Structures are given as structure tokens and as C-alpha cells.
Amino acid sequence: MNAKLIAFSGFVTVFLGAGIGFIAANLLPCPYTSQMYQDLEQKYVLVGAVAGLLIGSSQEMIRELKQERDAEEDLLQDLNKAIHSSKNPKNY
Secondary structure (H helix, E strand, O other), X not given: OOHHHHHHHHHHHHHHHHHHHHHHHHHXXXXXXXXXXXXXXXXXXXXXXXXXXXXXXXXXXXXXXXXXXXXXXXXXXXXXXXXXXXXXXXXX
16 A cells, blocks of 8 residues: 555545634534633644544545455456466367
């Protein structure tokens, strides 16, 4: 797997997730005033960034693993054809 591509994908989605968290914090103002609800904007941005990192890197890993699996399946199909063609050269 390409670690640089996975990291890049993760960082891109970190910014997207942080942006979504920032927008959500500004669009959904909190009516409460207790200490627990202070700095909600920063918390939303942090949660969005972490979610973006997890989603982006996971998606890229799955995409790369699928490419590897497809390449292995193609290799096995080619090997299977080669084995069968050596047994029965008339069929191929």
C-alpha cells in the first residue's frame, strides 16, 4: 500500500471535516450557557477533523486493497488459463 497516498487522503479529509464542523458550529448555535457548552465551535471542528481523518484514510486503504485483490485475481485467472491450455491446446 502507498502510505503517502493514504496520508494525503487523510489530510485532505481532515480539512473537509474541520470545515464541516466549523459550519455546523456556526449554523447551530447552542442556547445553553453552562461551562460545558463553552467553546463548542472548537469541539465541533476537532470532532469533524478526527472523523475526516478516519474516513479519508480508511476509504483510501479500502480502495488500495481492492486494487491489490483485483490484480491477484487477474494473475490467478491467467495462471488458470495457462494450466488449462497446456492440458488441452485445442481449446485455446
